[in-house]
Amino acid sequence: MVKKKIKQKKVEGKKLKIGWFSFSCCEDSTIVFTELLNDHFEEWSKVVDFQYIRVLRGKNKLEGLDVAFVEGAIASDREKKKLFEIRKNCKKLVAIGSCACTGGPSAQRNIFPKELEKEIEFLLRKFHHSDKVHKLEDLVRVDAKVPGCPMNEEKFLEVLGKMLVEFGVNR
């Protein structure tokens, strides 16, 4: 079989427009990401437009993202709505960390025994949480995953590299 060589057209000066979002979780992958920024910011700032990243900037824009990196599980209708909004505004969505990829450990209340479920019921109502916690894939299309608790750094760098190539961004 003859393999076709796919040539990716790179666009001079183009940047990958990314967003970083956190839902129900401990946000440790966000910490890993900010630590990676210490080492890579100079290099990344030439090819990445940090369009929506609340740990970095006060003013953020959701519309027209190339890639949304989403950490955490979805535990309420409010979070579900926000996730749908993110999906609508990005071309690729990447699940970051175990909670986003598999639901757990954030989703551990899904397997609570009946008595414990009863005990926490008032808290779920008080904070408008849904009955079950969801991984991202239960609700929206997920294009790539970075597993780990917190996320695996090498895998994140690999996925980011692939996205830069896919979107034709020059490195």
Ligand code: SF4
């Ligand atoms: S995957 Fe682990 S590190 Fe990431 S939010 Fe969940 S519990 Fe925290």
